[in-house]
Amino acid sequence: MENLITNYEKYFVHDLQSRRFQPETFNQIVQNIFKNNEHIFEIKEIGKSFEGRKINLIKIGEGKTKILLWSQMHGDESTATMAIADIFNFFAKFFKENEVQKLLSKISLFFIPILNPDGAAKHQRLSAQLIDLNRDALKLVTPEARILKQVQTELKPEIGFNLHDQELSTVGYTNQITRIALLAPALDENQSDNEVRIQAKKIAASLVNILNNFIPGKISRYDESYEPRAFGDKMQSWGTSTILIESGHEINDPEKSIIRKLNAVSLLSIFHDIANQNYKNVDISVYEKLPYNTYRAYDLIIRNVKIRYKNGTEIDADLGISYQVNTHTTDIPVLMEIGDLSTFVALKDVEGNGREISEEDIHIEKEFNLKKYFLEV
Numbered sequence: 152m153e154n155l156i157t158n159y160e161k162y163f164v165h166d167l168q169s170r171r172f173q174p175e176t177f178n179q180i181v182q183n184i185f186k187n188n189e190h191i192f193e194i195k196e197i198g199k200s201f202e203g204r205k206i207n208l209i210k211i212g213e214g215k216t217k218i219l220l221w222s223q224m225h226g227d228e229s230t231a232t233m234a235i236a237d238i239f240n241f242f243a244k245f246f247k248e249n250e251v252q253k254l255l256s257k258i259s260l261f262f263i264p265i266l267n268p269d270g271a272a273k274h275q276r277l278s279a280q281l282i283d284l285n286r287d288a289l290k291l292v293t294p295e296a297r298i299l300k301q302v303q304t305e306l307k308p309e310i311g312f313n314l315h316d317q318e319l320s321t322v323g324y325t326n327q328i329t330r331i332a333l334l335a336p337a338l339d340e341n342q343s344d345n346e347v348r349i350q351a352k353k354i355a356a357s358l359v360n361i362l363n364n365f366i367p368g369k370i371s372r373y374d375e376s377y378e379p380r381a382f383g384d385k386m387q388s389w390g391t392s393t394i395l396i397e398s399g400h401e402i403n404d405p406e407k408s409i410i411r412k413l414n415a416v417s418l419l420s421i422f423h424d425i426a427n428q429n430y431k432n433v434d435i436s437v438y439e440k441l442p443y444n445t446y447r448a449y450d451l452i453i454r455n456v457k458i459r460y461k462n463g464t465e466i467d468a469d470l471g472i473s474y475q476v477n478t479h480t481t482d483i484p485v486l487m488e489i490g491d492l493s494t495f496v497a498l499k500d501v502e503g504n505g506r507e508i509s510e511e512d513i514h515i516e517k518e519f520n521l522k523k524y525f526l527e528v
């Protein structure tokens with residue numbers, strides 16, 4: 152099984168390269184994978200989004216242990232959706248292999264790719280009704296949240312994976328950018344454990360062991376505070392051991408293809424561990440000792456510039472810049488912070504060589520005129 156999984160090039164879906172894609176594009180690409188493979192994939196429309204887009208549930212396998220995975224409940228968080236396409240392709244390519252047959256006799260996989268297709272179409276976090284679906288697990292006012300709740304009620308999956316992309320962050324106080332963050336969501340504000348959550352922690356710990364083969368020291372624990380309106384926390388109390396997987400960032404990887412591969416490889420590996428119940432003996436502290444995400448990183452840091460003030464004085468400073476999306480295609484460089492950023496890391500680190508920047512171009516949390524000063528960046 153491991154040799155199949157690590158042979159990623161064999162099942163990587165080449166048609167999906169940019170992480171900004173329309174849900175219809177995704178549907179077409181996976182339809183091509185499903186074609187002539189009705190014996191592998193069972194596809195069921197389980198409802199429609201607020202704007203009438205189809206939401207599908209795809210089932211693979213006939214085993215007793217049910218695993219539910221849903222992605223992109225935040226419309227602009229598409230990395231795991233791309234990995235799900237790769238996973239579909241894996242099963243299409245390797246279905247006849249003995250190990251895959253054995254796997255699918257022990258587990259049943261249920262995927263809801265793109266739970267928020269309206270948000271995905273606009274490349275926005277929120278639903279078409281401008282609601283955060285991951286804060287709608289209690290009231291269920293959105294059709295998308297009701298669909299997820301209904302699937303959970305009908306299937307009663309033993310295990311769930313809630314798949315997201317997170318903000319740029321670092322692993323604790325190290326200089327490492329977080330590649331993947333994990334969480335076994337809380338049951339209550341006291342961080343109590345029960346069997347359901349302990350199982351989630353064991354699966355999270357197994358995921359850490361898997362990921363340590365690829366990204367040791369680059370895995371964080373996601374914020375644990377209890378959020379009763381979130382699906383992860385709610386699923387846990389509904390009896391589904393739920394693990395949140397947050398796709399982070401990699402240097403020089405704007406389309407997140409490396410993080411996507413980590414998603415695909417680690418999910419396929421954890422399916423194998425769940426089928427064999429390997430995770431049951433794992434040491435939970437592997438998960439519990441993960442450093443938390445901390446926020447000491449910017450998309451771009453320009454180090455050692457001079458800021459020239461109107462009164463004739465100047466200071467040495469670094470510039471911390473985040474790219475923010477305001478349209479479907481353009482990222483705006485926004486100046487977040489100036490001053491000493493020596494304890495910060497960046498996806499792109501640039502030497503400013505003492506270039507002078509005029510006070511009138513410094514506006515915090517506003518667009519920075521990069522081209523005026525740093526044409527080459």
Ligand SMILES: [Zn+2]
Nearest residue numbers: 225228315316
């Ligand atoms: Zn999210």
